[in-house]
Amino acid sequence: MNYNKLTLLLVGTGLFGGAASLRAEDPLWPETDRFDLSYRMGFNISTKFRNIGTSALANNPSVTGLSYQNGFVGTDSTVNAGDLTTFWGYQSANQVVDNNNSLVMRSSNSGDLGSSVDNPQHGLELTYAHEISRSEKVRWGIEIAFNWTDFSANQSGAAPVGVLAVDAFPLGYNPPQAPYTGIQNAGPFTPLLGATPTRLPATVCSSLEANFYGLRLGPYLDVPLSKRLLLTFSAGVALTYVDGNYKFTETYATPGGDRKSVSGQASSFSPVWGGFVSAKVALKLTDHLNVFTGLIYQGAESYLLQAGDKAAEIDLSGALYWSSGVSFSF
Numbered sequence: 449m450n451y452n453k454l455t456l457l458l459v460g461t462g463l464f465g466g467a468a469s470l471r472a473e474d475p476l477w478p479e480t481d482r483f484d485l486s487y488r489m490g491f492n493i494s495t496k497f498r499n500i501g502t503s504a505l506a507n508n509p510s511v512t513g514l515s516y517q518n519g520f521v522g523t524d525s526t527v528n529a530g531d532l533t534t535f536w537g538y539q540s541a542n543q544v545v546d547n548n549n550s551l552v553m554r555s556s557n558s559g560d561l562g563s564s565v566d567n568p569q570h571g572l573e574l575t576y577a578h579e580i581s582r583s584e585k586v587r588w589g590i591e592i593a594f595n596w597t598d599f600s601a602n603q604s605g606a607a608p609v610g611v612l613a614v615d616a617f618p619l620g621y622n623p624p625q626a627p628y629t630g631i632q633n634a635g636p637f638t639p640l641l642g643a644t645p646t647r648l649p650a651t652v653c654s655s656l657e658a659n660f661y662g663l664r665l666g667p668y669l670d671v672p673l674s675k676r677l678l679l680t681f682s683a684g685v686a687l688t689y690v691d692g693n694y695k696f697t698e699t700y701a702t703p704g705g706d707r708k709s710v711s712g713q714a715s716s717f718s719p720v721w722g723g724f725v726s727a728k729v730a731l732k733l734t735d736h737l738n739v740f741t742g743l744i745y746q747g748a749e750s751y752l753l754q755a756g757d758k759a760a761e762i763d764l765s766g767a768l769y770w771s772s773g774v775s776f777s778f
Contacts, residue, residue: 476672476674476675477670477672477675477678477732477777479736479777479778480578480579480589480778481576481577481578481579481777481778482576482577482738482775482776482777482778483574483575483576483775483776484573484574484575484576484577484593484740484773484774484775485572485573485574485575485773485774485775486572486573486575486740486771486772486773486774487570487571487572487771487772487773488570488571488572488573488595488597488744488769488770488771489568489569489570489571489769489770489771490567490568490569490570490571490597490599490767490768490769491567491568491569491767491768491769491770492565492567492766492767492768493565493567493569493599493762493763493764493767494563494564494565494601494762494763495563495564495565495566495601495603495656495760495761495762495763496560496563496760496761496763497560497561497562497563497564497603497652497654497696497758497759497760498558498559498560498561498758498759498760498761499556499557499558499559499560499561499607499611499612499652499757499758499759500556500558500754500757500758500759501556501557501558501559501757502517502556502757513533513535513643514553514615514645515555516553516554516555516615517553517554517555517556518538518539518540518543518553518554519536519537519538519539519543519551519553520536520537520553521533521535521536521553521617521641521643521645522535522536522632523535523632523643524630524631524632524633524634525632525633525634526634528643529634531642531643531644532640532641532642532643533630533640533641533643534630534631534632534633534634534635534638534639534640534641535630535631535632536617536630536641537627537628537629537630538551538553538623538626538627538628539626539627540626540627541625541626543626544619544622544623545616545702545704545706545708546702546703546704546706547704548619548620548621548622548623549618549619549620549703549704550616550617550618550619550646550702550703550704551616551617551619551623551641552614552615552616552617552648552702552708553614553615553617553645554612554613554614554615555612555613555614555615556611556612556757557610557611557612558611559608559610559611559612560608560611561603561605561607561608561611561652561654561758562603562604562605562654563603564601564602564603566600566601566602569597569598569599569600570597570598571595571596571597571598571660572595572596573593573594573595573596573662573771573773574593574594574595575591575592575593575594575664576591576592576593577589577590577591577668578590578591579670582670585671585672586669586670586671587669587670588667588668588669588670589667589668589670590665590666590667590668591664591665591666591667591668591682592663592664592665593662593663593664593665594661594662594663595660595661595662595663595664596659596660596661596662597659597660597662598659598660599656599657599658599659599660599762600655600656600657600658601655601656601760601762602653602654602655602656603652603653603654603655604651604652604653604654605651605652606649606650606651607650607651607652607698609647612650612652612698613647613650614647614648614649614650614700615645615646615647615648616645616646616648616702616703617641617642617643617644617645617646618641618642618644619641619642623639623641624639646703648700648701648702648703649700649701650698650699650700651698651699651700652696652697652698652699652758653696653697653699654694654695654696654758654760655694655695655696656692656693656694656695656753656760656762657692657693658690658691658692658693658751658762659690659691659692660688660689660690661688661689661690661691662686662687662688662689663686663687663688664684664685664686664724664744664746665684665685665686666682666683666684666685666724667682667683667684668680668681668682669681669682675732676731676732677729677730677731677732678729678730678732678738679727679728679729679730680726680727680728680729680730680742681725681726681727682724682725682726682727683723683724683725683726684723684724685721685722685723685724686721686722686723686724686746686748687719687720687721687722688719688720688722688748688764689717689718689719689720690716690717690718690719690720690751690762691715691716691717692715692716692717692718692751692753692760692762693713693714693715694713694714694715694753694755694758694759694760695711695712695713695755696711696712696713696755696756696758697709697710697711698710698711698758710756712755712756712758713755714753714754714755715753716753718751720748720749720750720751720764721748721749722746722747722748722749722764723746723747723748724744724745724746724747725744725745726742726743726744726745727742727743728740728741728742728743728771729741729742730775736776736777736778737774737775737776737777738774738775738776738777739772739773739774739775740771740772740773740774740775741770741771741772742770742771742772743768743769743770743771744768744769744770744771745766745767745768745769746764746767746768746769747764747765747766747767748764748765748767749764749765750762750763750764750765751764
């Protein structure tokens, strides 16, 4: 969380309190309470999709060679004569593809897969404001707001080689049952594997769907500009519950042309704390009915979802909302 922003919000709160001095009768905007219902449009909310590094095969006995998340290809006692080795291993039967012609191994490292800034995001907000005190030219009180925002972000593209690599090794027979670890000392009838891999380009498609359920609470300051125009400033704390669902699909084509994919998903309903400042202007239509428009800047922590070795993170540190709606004052 950006504590410098929160400090500014608290300072602003103190200033609002200092603006409330002696009460005075003011014919401008005499109402003390109001309800606002507004449409909200969110901007500058970005999502980063990442690959999370995973260690190579645990207890991998390979001293020299290639290490993967689900296997290894090392150097045997013949120094891989004929580009073949007995010193190899794999973890799962689904790594054997193309009718036993290839063995696929996967390497996963930390790195970015892409980002998304899908503007705008749409939502609604209901606000209640209660006046506490007023002076000759200003009045202040407390407002509380409940809001909802529909959020979505998507990413699709080739995974960077340094982040995600899928290699296929020549096999050509039905290998020993997985999990299997070969021996370094070559001998007769020892299972062999081709030592030179073919790199298989991998693509990753990610999607994140979420609903933001928010609460804003803090003081407000009203500045009547005329009998029909009212300027309002507010600041305070913001709590947002993010109900998110993240999905990804990782796809590659084998040397034989078959398409293979791995999918994963994760969901979470989690709170995110932050602060806000806002400004809006209202136009009085009748004694109790008004229309308004304004801007809300909201800084908050990030929201993270992880599925397997993939993750999606919503950056809420600089969200900007434009709102417009109707107000009933009484």
